[in-house]
Amino acid sequence: MNVDLAAFVIDPTPRRADGEYMAHAKISGAPSxxxxxxxLSGDLAGFDLRDDAIRYASNxxxxxxxxxxG
Structure with missing residues (x-):
């Protein structure tokens, strides 16, 4: 990966909906x-485990x- 991730803030906090965790990401920053x-990514995918949703959204x-x- 060539992009400087330090220039960005990634918030992968999932939301709880209908018994599952919905992965989504909020990306803020200023590229060089x-x-x-x-x-805002919008809903990406649903997961049973919160950590799985966070990992998916971060990636x-x-x-x-x-x-x-990049």
Missing amino acids: GGAAFTH WAKEWLEKRY
Whole structure:
């Protein structure tokens, strides 16, 4: 991964809905030479375990950043 993750804040806190944890990510930051932004992923996937939802959302956010700024 070439993107500097220190320039971004990833909040992978899942929400509880219908008996499962919905993974989603909020990404905030300012890439080098770019304008500050916030991106909301929307619901990504449902999981029985909270930690699985957090892991999925974190990985998704890192991949999203890599595709745009890597």
